[in-house]
Structures are given as structure tokens and as C-alpha cells.
Amino acid sequence: MMENLVLGAMLFGTTTDERRSFALLDRFVDAGGVWIDTANCYSFWADPSGFGGQSESLLGRWLGSRPGVRDRVRISTKVGCEPTVAGRFPETAEGLSGGAVKSGIEGSLRRLGTDHVELYWAHKPDPATPLEETVAAFDELVSAGTVGRLGCSNYPVWQVERARQLARANGGTGFTAVQQHHTYLQPRPATRPSVVHRFGAVTDEVLHYLEQHPDMALWAYTPLLAGGYTRTDKPLPAEYDHPGTAARLTVLDEIAAETGTNRNRVVLAWLTGGSPAVTPIVGVSTVGQLDEAFAGVSLDLTADQRERLDSAM
Numbered sequence: 001m002m003e004n005l006v007l008g009a010m011l012f013g014t015t016t017d018e019r020r021s022f023a024l025l026d027r028f029v030d031a032g033g034v035w036i037d038t039a040n041c042y043s044f045w046a047d048p049s050g051f052g053g054q055s056e057s058l059l060g061r062w063l064g065s066r067p068g069v070r071d072r073v074r075i076s077t078k079v080g081c082e083p084t085v086a087g088r089f090p091e092t093a094e095g096l097s098g099g100a101v102k103s104g105i106e107g108s109l110r111r112l113g114t115d116h117v118e119l120y121w122a123h124k125p126d127p128a129t130p131l132e133e134t135v136a137a138f139d140e141l142v143s144a145g146t147v148g149r150l151g152c153s154n155y156p157v158w159q160v161e162r163a164r165q166l167a168r169a170n171g172g173t174g175f176t177a178v179q180q181h182h183t184y185l186q187p188r189p190a191t192r193p194s195v196v197h198r199f200g201a202v203t204d205e206v207l208h209y210l211e212q213h214p215d216m217a218l219w220a221y222t223p224l225l226a227g228g229y230t231r232t233d234k235p236l237p238a239e240y241d242h243p244g245t246a247a248r249l250t251v252l253d254e255i256a257a258e259t260g261t262n263r264n265r266v267v268l269a270w271l272t273g274g275s276p277a278v279t280p281i282v283g284v285s286t287v288g289q290l291d292e293a294f295a296g297v298s299l300d301l302t303a304d305q306r307e308r309l310d311s312a313m
Contacts, residue, residue: 004279006281006282008283010042011283011285014054025059027291038056038078040053040078040081040082044082052082052083053082056112060114064113078123080124081123093124096122096129097128101137115146118147121153124154135170149176150176177217177218179218179281180200181200182220186240195222219280220271222283223267223268244312248309259299261296262292274306280297
């Protein structure tokens, strides 16, 4: 089993059609992959209805057509971002009230065709709902056996800690994972990566918090910058246009040559082998891309190579 790579299913059932999605899922499991990440809102922006659920529904059909495979995979899904009015996100996002969390998991389980998920995420902060209410609602799902672990995505550090304090104070289950954007390149100072969510990017503060709390896991979305490391038709976002990027890419290329691999594989190896260790979520559209991701998280960097990668700036 390979638990340090997550297959991102965001576009399954919309941009990625069913035949290709099934092929990717089959290959992922055959290669020893375990974790599959989705959300109840995926992908509302890519579907004519303006609402999500297509990814979870496709996963449900795949699970239903593969007897026994549910016991071999772990499902990660999220609640909080599904629009309640088509075409009006984020202002009509469902949020994280007790009722929204309860109806969210019920809908996810129905679409997935399962009675539980291994990891359930608060997709983004909900300023309209007291944190106490959200924490209690998530804890109830764990107590009921509907959810294994809890995570929060795109949260500021103070709110992660506050939520965990509330759970502890009430003898409940708190968040033990965060999911945010993280990669090897760093944006230009005083800018942030081009992510949808205000607190969607990993910062040094996030990393420091995780270093001090080893019970917390970090899952990283868009770790390969949507092809920006290796594809000439996928230019790097503007916030990476600074001298530090050139220095880090130079070291990436040196180590790719030393290991006989490429930038993508070195980035994934750097993420998974670091401290704190990072679990990358990869969104792939071909089996070849998936195989490359497996090769990346299987690559061992030497202490010298890691030091050179860390210190380049």
C-alpha cells in the first residue's frame, strides 16, 4: 500500500469523462494507491447545472462496479463550498452550520454508495457560523462512526488551533489534518499563490505549527502547479516570476539529472520526504502522469540533495 500519494478526483465526472476516470482509478488501486480525495462541490463550475456532486457520483459508480475495492481504498471528501444558488459562489456557499454538515455528509454518502468516509474536511472557513457549532457537528459524525478522521482545508492557523482547543475542551474529536496548496517554488514576497481561497496557501507559519504538532498531517493540493514545472504550454503563474524561482529551478534540474528523473518527480520526493512530511494530492488526466507521480513519491533524495533544495533561494 502507498499512503503518501492521494489521487485527486476533482474533475472526475465533468472535465474527465467516466471511461478515463475509471481507468485512472483502476490504475491507482492496482499500483497500491489508497487515498482518493473529492468534495461534495466538485465540480460545480464545470457542470451546466451549476451544482456539484459529479465527482462523488462517479466514484460511487466505480466503487459499485468493482466488488471488494471499497475495502482497499480510503475516501476523503469535504463539505462547505457547494453553492445553494447556481452561479453564485462564494456568496451562497452552503457553509458549515450543524445542519449543513449533517446534510452534507448524508448527500456525500448517498452519492458515494458507502456508509462512511475515512476523512472528512471542512472545505473553507464559514464566518457566519460559530466555530463551536461546526466543531460539534463534525465530532458527532465521528461518534456515529460515519467519519474516521477530521480535517480542515484553507483555514488560517489561529482557527485551526481554536477548533482543536474547542474539541479538546469538550472531550470530542478535533482536526488532525490540514489541506492547502503547497509546492517547491515560493511566490514573490508580499504576494500569494493564485489560489481561490484566502488562506489556501501553506505559509511558514503553517509549517511551524505542524512541526510543533506532530499529530497533524499536511495534504498539499496543486503540488505540481498544473504542469508548470515541466510543460512549456503551462507557464508558471506570475507570482513566481522572481530571481528566487530561477535559483530553485536550477537546483531542481541538477537533482533531476543526478537522479535520472525530472522536475515533477523531484518536487514530489521533496514534499513527501521532508519534515514535516507532506502528502501530495495529484490531479492527473493520463495513466502516464499517474505512474510518474508514483515514481516521484518513491524517489529517495540524499541528505545533500535535500539540503541543496531547501537552501536554494
